[in-house]
Amino acid sequence: MKKLRASSKVGHNSKIGHNSQMGQNSKMGHNSKMGHGLWMGHDLNIGGRSAGKCLLALGLTCALSLGLVSCGQKDAAKTDTLKIGLTVYDDSDTFLSQITEEIRSRAKEDSGPMKITVSAKGADGSQRTQDEQVEELIASGCNILFVNLVDRTDPSNIIDLARDNNVPIIFYNRELVKEDLMQWDKLYYVGAKAGQSAELQGQEIAAYIAAHPEVDSNGDGKIQYVMLKGEPGHQDAIIRSEKVVETLLAEGVELDKLSYEVANWSRAQAENRTSQLISEYHGQIELLISNNDDMALGAMDAYDQSNMTQNGRPAIFGIDGTKETLEAIRAGKVQGTVMNDATGQADAMMDLAERIFQGKDLSKLPLLNGKYIYIDYTIPQEN
Numbered sequence: 001m002k003k004l005r006a007s008s009k010v011g012h013n014s015k016i017g018h019n020s021q022m023g024q025n026s027k028m029g030h031n032s033k034m035g036h037g038l039w040m041g042h043d044l045n046i047g048g049r050s051a052g053k054c055l056l057a058l059g060l061t062c063a064l065s066l067g068l069v070s071c072g073q074k075d076a077a078k079t080d081t082l083k084i085g086l087t088v089y090d091d092s093d094t095f096l097s098q099i100t101e102e103i104r105s106r107a108k109e110d111s112g113p114m115k116i117t118v119s120a121k122g123a124d125g126s127q128r129t130q131d132e133q134v135e136e137l138i139a140s141g142c143n144i145l146f147v148n149l150v151d152r153t154d155p156s157n158i159i160d161l162a163r164d165n166n167v168p169i170i171f172y173n174r175e176l177v178k179e180d181l182m183q184w185d186k187l188y189y190v191g192a193k194a195g196q197s198a199e200l201q202g203q204e205i206a207a208y209i210a211a212h213p214e215v216d217s218n219g220d221g222k223i224q225y226v227m228l229k230g231e232p233g234h235q236d237a238i239i240r241s242e243k244v245v246e247t248l249l250a251e252g253v254e255l256d257k258l259s260y261e262v263a264n265w266s267r268a269q270a271e272n273r274t275s276q277l278i279s280e281y282h283g284q285i286e287l288l289i290s291n292n293d294d295m296a297l298g299a300m301d302a303y304d305q306s307n308m309t310q311n312g313r314p315a316i317f318g319i320d321g322t323k324e325t326l327e328a329i330r331a332g333k334v335q336g337t338v339m340n341d342a343t344g345q346a347d348a349m350m351d352l353a354e355r356i357f358q359g360k361d362l363s364k365l366p367l368l369n370g371k372y373i374y375i376d377y378t379i380p381q382e383n
């Protein structure tokens, strides 16, 4: 197989350190995962390209000799098995774990005359680890890759590897820029439109406030709110944060922003940040808007830990529609969410992968510009 070439852009990773959205945020340093990403950028700058390349090659050799690879040994003559190699930015992410599970169960269902295997890896928030994983997955004979990028601005190594070995990639959830997706005709993206989730979240919140005027607990006609944001630089964090406010204003809700915190999609980080907000603002927070469900649950945990009475709690809204959040809504601890359709996204990826593998016409699929599939968000009945 072809490995990363001398011309490959390992040094390119240094972009992580300079990336305006990522580098700018002083809070990133506290996040161990992203901190690792920053460190990697610097390391590669110091060590130079060849050092990065050697490490990568060494990593691959070790992986092969330890038998860590799991797509099955490459056998050019045998193409009756669809071997999916999947790598996800962090396998502890709740929503993405749901997608992986859905992919596994679809693969099981569809395994018949066509055999399907899935080998999945988590990149622990390191783009370099993910680049190595892609190299291993290709070396072990995977014929389609599902890639959830760590750094959505840095797919170049992965694209080079896939193109050199003629292995199509379906990127998902963390959307790369169009120019990168256009680099080769066997690159695709499956995801959802962040703006749509924010509009639905905004409409839900407006409807909830209209039905529950007591949300404005100090009665000043404005809603004092805080926001919990996902990873800086992630399209969903950026767009959801802007658009939900726009929607609320368009719905005629008067807003008074108290603060925002970055909690990187994480329940634990959200609990920690919300505890700080509670001690800073006491009972003043009337609405807590979260970019995803796990952070909404973290906020709920923080209120559970505080000695705040039910009256002193804000209305809490997330996005994703995870099982645990739907339960929390039924229990009255979270007020609403938006369904991010993990099943629909996994199905779209599998439909696309199977058709590509079998050489079937892709025009039957809802592909935008021959490249993109976006699955709609919906409002769950629990709200």
Ligand code: BGC
Residues within 6 Å of the ligand: 093, 094, 095, 096, 173, 174, 234, 236, 265, 291, 292, 293, 294, 319, 320, 340
């Ligand atoms: C989801 C988050 C998830 C993130 C990971 C978003 O679309 O709403 O829950 O953590 O993707 O990339």
Ligand code: CA
Residues within 6 Å of the ligand: 215, 216, 217, 218, 219, 220, 221, 222, 223, 224, 286
């Ligand atoms: Ca108020």
